[in-house]
Amino acid sequence: MFSPPFLYAVAGLVAFRVLRYFRALRAHGYVEGYRPLLDPHSLPGNAIPPTWWHMGFMWPWYQRKHSHFNHTHDLTTLIPLVWGNPAYFAASVGIVRQVWGNEAKTGLVKGVDFTTEGVWGSSIASANGENWKRHRRVVGPSFTQQMFSRVVDESGTLYGKMKSEFIGKDLVLNNLHALLLRFTFVMICRCGFGMPVDWKQSSGHDEVAIFDRALSVASTTLIHRLILPNWLWRLPIQSLRDINDSWDTVLTLVKSIAASRQAEYSTQKELGNDSVDDIFTKLVSSTDEGAKYSLNPAEVTGNMMSLLFAGHETTSSALLSVLVLLGLHPDEQQMAYEEIMKEIPVAENMNIHDVSALKYVLCCMHEAHRLIPATINLPRDVPDEIVLHSSMPVERDIVVQKGARIIVDIMAVCHNPTDFPDPEAFKPSRWEDVSDHDIIMFGAGPRACVGRRFAQVEAVCLLAHFLRDWRVETVLKEGETRAVALERVMAGASMYGTAFSLGEVPVRIVART
Numbered sequence: 012m013f014s015p016p017f018l019y020a021v022a023g024l025v026a027f028r029v030l031r032y033f034r035a036l037r038a039h040g041y042v043e044g045y046r047p048l049l050d051p052h053s054l055p056g057n058a059i060p061p062t063w064w065h066m067g068f069m070w071p072w073y074q075r076k077h078s079h080f081n082h083t084h085d086l087t088t089l090i091p092l093v094w095g096n097p098a099y100f101a102a103s104v105g106i107v108r109q110v111w112g113n114e115a116k117t118g119l120v121k122g123v124d125f126t127t128e129g130v131w132g133s134s135i136a137s138a139n140g141e142n143w144k145r146h147r148r149v150v151g152p153s154f155t156q157q158m159f160s161r162v163v164d165e166s167g168t169l170y171g172k173m174k175s176e177f178i179g180k181d182l183v184l185n186n187l188h189a190l191l192l193r194f195t196f197v198m199i200c201r202c203g204f205g206m207p208v209d210w211k212q213s214s215g216h217d218e219v220a221i222f223d224r225a226l227s228v229a230s231t232t233l234i235h236r237l238i239l240p241n242w243l244w245r246l247p248i249q250s251l252r253d254i255n256d257s258w259d260t261v262l263t264l265v266k267s268i269a270a271s272r273q274a275e276y277s278t279q280k281e282l283g284n285d286s287v288d289d290i291f292t293k294l295v296s297s298t299d300e301g302a303k304y305s306l307n308p309a310e311v312t313g314n315m316m317s318l319l320f321a322g323h324e325t326t327s328s329a330l331l332s333v334l335v336l337l338g339l340h341p342d343e344q345q346m347a348y349e350e351i352m353k354e355i356p357v358a359e360n361m362n363i364h365d366v367s368a369l370k371y372v373l374c375c376m377h378e379a380h381r382l383i384p385a386t387i388n389l390p391r392d393v394p395d396e397i398v399l400h401s402s403m404p405v406e407r408d409i410v411v412q413k414g415a416r417i418i419v420d421i422m423a424v425c426h427n428p429t430d431f432p433d434p435e436a437f438k439p440s441r442w443e444d445v446s447d448h449d450i451i452m453f454g455a456g457p458r459a460c461v462g463r464r465f466a467q468v469e470a471v472c473l474l475a476h477f478l479r480d481w482r483v484e485t486v487l488k489e490g491e492t493r494a495v496a497l498e499r500v501m502a503g504a505s506m507y508g509t510a511f512s513l514g515e516v517p518v519r520i521v522a523r524t
């Protein structure tokens with residue numbers, strides 16, 4: 012039926028794959044793990060939905076309760092049989108700390124296939140080595156106390172605008188995710204970048220208004236821009252061209268807005284005022300000749316885009332999770348409410364010191380965020396052999412060879428019963444007295460989240476305003492218990508843009524007065 016050359020070709024391919032598989036097993040020290048047909052992170056692995064023979068791209072979430080041999084192994088391997096690349100998976104706080112904590116020494120690298128570099132160029136989030144240090148030295152210091160105070164003030168103003176849309180004393184919100192996305196987007200634009208984006212999208216023709224509208228179209232396709240290879244966008248297919256064009260518009264606008272800001276900054280500097288109040292001005296000032304750490308204009312655009320996305324979709328995901336979970340845990344919500352009323356009796360007077368006093372509210376955010384982390388699959392490539400000390404199932408050193416990839420399975424880490432006893436329960440108190448640097452959902456070590464404090468201040472402020480005005484109840488289906496509802500809403504979680512999130516979950520809000 013088949014010609015001999017065809018059969019030889021098939022036999023050759025099978026032999027090649029078998030050889031490659033056994034080589035990968037040896038190179039990964041025969042460490043136990045997954046042996047799927049397809050790498051779930053490869054292009055076909057992404058495209059094919061999960062089924063009995065395919066793990067699916069979101070496997071870390073689907074398997075979070077029993078992954079890595081029921082959480083008995085802190086480091087496993089995934090070695091595909093037919094397609095894709097092998098990797099180690101770090102699945103406990105201890106192993107993740109070794110991976111992230113030693114990055115300065117080990118020089119681990121973020122692989123370009125897992126970053127946004129192909130979409131908007133080099134940035135703090137995608138660069139490596141000395142380049143990354145340069146980006147971080149510009150971006151890091153732009154998060155100032157002054158900016159956090161602005162976050163407190165703006166959050167009150169913006170919450171007021173959001174609240175004006177809530178008509179009635181008892182209503183169901185079916186668009187909480189969209190509202191929170193808008194809130195966090197406007198917050199990063201106003202407080203981070205000094206861009207006067209308003210709560211209601213403007214139909215104006217100024218650059219900021221056009222940028223706001225173009226970005227909301229482009230961002231719905233970011234996931235496609237990230238997953239699909241660059242050559243595909245050049246094919247003569249209209250829908251792909253449209254997506255590509257919307258991204259070109261956004262990037263052209265960012266460049267133009269950056270050039271205007273640069274001109275503004277230069278004029279101010281000539282007039283003797285070179286104060287830098289926001290991240291955007293800090294970025295453009297770094298293109299000046301003589302700047303201590305310099306970026307080129309393309310890197311300014313890359314950083315703007317990275318900070319915009321890293322800074323709003325993740326925070327809105329965490330905010331949504333905490334509101335939905337408080338809506339299912341009235342006792343915890345009451346404790347958060349009492350803390351807010353005790354520490355900030357008058358909302359209008361809220362300042363950065365009051366916000367720091369809302370410790371239980373912050374614990375609620377961390378706990379919701381642990382249950383539903385906003386990030387998934389954080390990979391690092393190993394440029395030179397490293398040794399990781401594994402404690403589960405037995406104490407042993409595992410040599411990770413040069414060229415290997417380690418993926419931090421943050422879903423498994425956050426649901427690991429050794430690190431978080433009773434991991435499926437919502438227990439905000441487990442975060443009491445935990446140092447900021449130990450909030451593993453924001454990463455750890457030198458590349459930990461540069462916007463962690465921004466996100467925390469912003470989220471706590473919004474919660475302080477929201478919860479003092481409204482009692483939140485996550486809407487239950489008929490006859491459903493809260494525990495069943497929790498499982499249901501968690502089953503609906505997925506990737507939205509660059510962040511993992513619950514998506515739209517209807518919540519009832521009842522006025523407290």
Ligand code: HEM
Binds near residue numbers: 455457461
């Ligand atoms: C709840 C909200 C947030 C979460 C869960 C989060 C999570 C994370 C995580 C896990 C990392 C480390 C990624 C890795 O190791 O590969 C990271 C890095 C980063 N985050 Fe966040 N983030 C949040 C908010 C923000 C905000 C508000 C900003 C900016 C305004 C921001 C900007 C960044 C940037 C630029 C990096 C890259 C840092 C570097 O590589 O040096 N993030 N974030």
